[in-house]
Amino acid sequence: VTMIQFDWDRLTTVKLNRSELFDITVGATNGFNDHRAKAFAEEHRYFIVQCCITYFFLIFGIKFFMRNREPFDLQRPLNAWNMILAIFSTAGAIFMAPDFFGVLRNKGFRGSYCDTYGMTTGTNGFWMFIFVLSKLAEFTDTFFIVLRKKPLLFLHWYHHILTLMLDSTRIPRRPLSTDT
Numbered sequence: 001v002t003m004i005q006f007d008w009d010r011l012t013t014v015k016l017n018r019s020e021l022f023d024i025t026v027g028a029t030n031g032f033n034d035h036r037a038k039a040f041a042e043e044h045r046y047f048i049v050q051c052c053i054t055y056f057f058l059i060f061g062i063k064f065f066m067r068n069r070e071p072f073d074l075q076r077p078l079n080a081w082n083m084i085l086a087i088f089s090t091a092g093a094i095f096m097a098p099d100f101f102g103v104l105r106n107k108g109f110r111g112s113y114c115d116t117y118g119m120t121t122g123t124n125g126f127w128m129f130i131f132v133l134s135k136l137a138e139f140t141d142t143f144f145i146v147l148r149k150k151p152l153l154f155l156h157w158y159h160h161i162l163t164l165m166l167d168s169t170r171i172p173r174r175p176l177s178t179d180t
Contacts, residue, residue, distance in 0.1 A: 011049060048165065074148055088134060095127050
């Protein structure tokens, strides 16, 4: 039986290498470097856990704080947020679709989800990396819910935490594969 080991010092110390993240996503002069992205993900596992813990306490803290207050009218910011997410998702689909359909055509359905076939490098790797980062940004959805005093379903916040945790742990490895 394998036990999960936590380094409590790393869990209680917030560490985010912003300059490395910037270099990987925006400042790369020679294109996307998947090895740097994988190393970054590996080095920041505890940061992701910290974000999930903070998210959990913030959403329920805000929900408690809002219990005797009027809901905020956030329709316009919510519409803008949804538009940003829609544009981001559309751009990701446009940039990744050609290679994905090529893999689907040449390697079949199983090959499209069990093997990477270059999907973690170059333009595809870049979009996969920022897709995982977007899971952190998508916590914002929940803040819109609690600030507007809408029902907060277990499935909503649990999904956000679980998706970020799963996606971020898969960056250093191949998606949905046991290979490293």
